[in-house]
Amino acid sequence: MSGAIDKVAWLLLEDGKVLCARSRGKDTFYLPGGKREQGETDEETLRREVEEEVSVRIEPDRIDFFGTFEAPAHGKAAGIPVRMACYRADYTGTLAPAAEIEELAWLGYADRERVSAVCGLVFDRLREQGLIE
Template identity: 65%
Template sequence: MTTIDKIAWLRIEDGRLLGARSRGKDVYYLPGGKREPGETDLETLTREIGEELTVGLDPATAVHAGTFEAPAHGRAGGTVVRMTCYTADYRGTLAPASEIEELRWLTCADRDRVSPVNQLILDHLHEAGHLR
């Protein structure tokens, strides 16, 4: 089994979760990405969110919100994504950058438009009363 280790930002506003769609992709993902050698979770998250969404995260406000695993979207069987999720405050204006083509505020109604690991996260957030 191959595991893809990713760090993701959970940004919830008005019962909706921020999602991002990369150019050429047909599903929404949570903003974030893979760590560079030697990076901590928060260093990875801060770098990726700056690159993808043009905002600065405040690491002092970061809170681990859970770690989720599911089959990787669009990959061969046996490939799993492990998504370590954090909430954190930010400064700046959210805007798609780098490979991100579109930002979207997701609700449970968008469950079929996200990757399998993100479906688990949407379900978890809905059950906890955070998403509509």
């Protein structure tokens, strides 16, 4: 779908839960990550956005593609989709909210209604694969 918002997201799983972030003034959680800057690769976007949002460094040699998901963009006009490439990756550092992030939370499938539509699709896939509770 052309005109989609192009995003790259980090998928961090621990004990059957997914690390999610919530921006200041928002009520919906999403996977850490963000929009690609001009000329950036997925890996470059992932590394930059994760460091900006959750204060850790992605290990470049341990990045694995999980899937691309598309759904209506949260908080945007009807008909505007978001296409999100998700990657699993190891990291160094201590997770902490930074920049516009107000809160980090470990969410399970029961929390699906608290995440954006595109993240909900990721949660569905994780549940199908037995990776989240």
